[in-house]
Amino acid sequence: MTQALHDGPVPRATPATIGNSEFDRDTRVERQEPGQYAVDLSAGWSVGGAVNGGYLLAVMGRALADALPYPDPFTITAHYLTAAQPGPAVIRTDRAQAGRTLAAGSASLVQRDAYGTEVERLRVLASYGDLAALPDDVRTSAEPPPMPPPGTCLGARDDPNHDPATAPPIAGRLDLRLDPATVGWAAGAPSGRGEIRAWFALADGRDLDPLALLLAVDALPPTAFELGLTGWVPTVELTVHVRCRPAPGPVRIALTTRNLAGGFLEEDAEVWDGADRLVAQSRQLARVRL
Template sequence: MHAATLSEFDRDTAVRRREPGVYDADLSAGWAIGHALNGGYLLGVLGRALADALPHPDPFSISAHYLTATVAGPAVIRTDTARTGRSLSTGSASLFQTDADGTEVERVRVLATYGALDALPDDVRTSAKPPQIPPYEHCFGTEHDPSGADTPAIAARLDMRLDPATVGWALGKPSGRGEVRAWFGLADGRAPDPLALLLAVDSLPPTAFDLGLGGWVPTVELTVHVRAFPAPGPLRVALSTRNLAGGFLEEDAEVWDSADRLVAQSRQLARPLRDGS
């Protein structure tokens, strides 16, 4: 595909191999929330580097630890292959940026197992059920936000419609259930794929808002399991948290495709910061 026809997500997650296992990236400010880049976007960048470094194409399980806030600009990704087999390969990757004083700082560290999603058997036995979300046209986009809050840069790159039952926080009436649900896609119409699933699990408003907390909610750790290659069409994403204690909460995500298949699951540990600092 010619570079001019790539989607914005593909262009902004592109990596260039400098030497075996080492990649350069130009991180785009278009995926920022405030000054920091979104964790799902960064996982897409690291995931693309690992797809090149490892012999298998698709992330099956990927765990990221966010060490310091990542900002737009140049970055270096260093990968290491831990094991390769016939059906699975495992490797790690770290993203580094250079501070103003010239010091190289590690921002994100990832451990992942890759395979081939199209080689998996079709057998499915599950008790999971797709989230019940009103039709797309009956849900709220970011342009309908009644709270008057500043819209983050990333919102312009997403085609996201929030379930009205989970946006009471925007009116100052959070439900306290810790739930957020939405239709999800990319604004330029790019079809979903495994890398887009890494973005989807971390792009909705945080469940902390539905618990009555405002401010920044940085991710400490995020683990994503990709279960299948998604069918074309919009995704449905459901987030929930059951426990906020000691200043940290867990947030679980399920992503369902247009064929009613559970295509990704995740859990993250996050730390709500009331003052946004």
């Protein structure tokens, strides 16, 4: 099956469109030479001084969209090696032989530390294709998560202790509306179920696309909060499957964790659009700092 997918000539598709939204500006990459891109990682997408992993994956996804002959990530896996910091970085890509429907490639993001030494931050392996060329058939037992309308869910505006001056910078770039049934942790009464659900959109109103979905799966509070844990939960590995382009408007995201052992937990995400389509799925392994 793999051989059949990678035979034959490959048409060149248009890379992911770059617009004028904050997300587009902050994920922009500049091709320096074939396979190498410069990027300035924005502090606006950071949490606790480190750049958010979903934002980093979107930046890598944009570079690979330019390096590969197809526009859309179908599956992308990132291993986070060291915490990325806001500022200049370099992405190096390596393209494998492509076929009629899929093209695979890898990418590495590096920065220089205070001593000028190059440090690798994350490494990615991905397969790209054209989501618009997929058939419309759907056979699934998956169902959208039961959630109240966005207007009855809880955003930053509903937190009496919310202070934009001290909130993580990424919070100002997202429009998150959390399901009240999954925010017991915010009141000091976590449910212990390991579930977080929310409506997700970008604060500036930009419609979501496959690259924005790479951000979305890692943008909610960690499920560890509903397990009664409050420490940092850094991602070790994150795999995302993009299934189709989302309809305009916010998406619903359901995160679940079923097992925490040895200081590590898994976190599964499903992303549903306004047409009740499962547009993306992910699983990550994260370390719990107790």
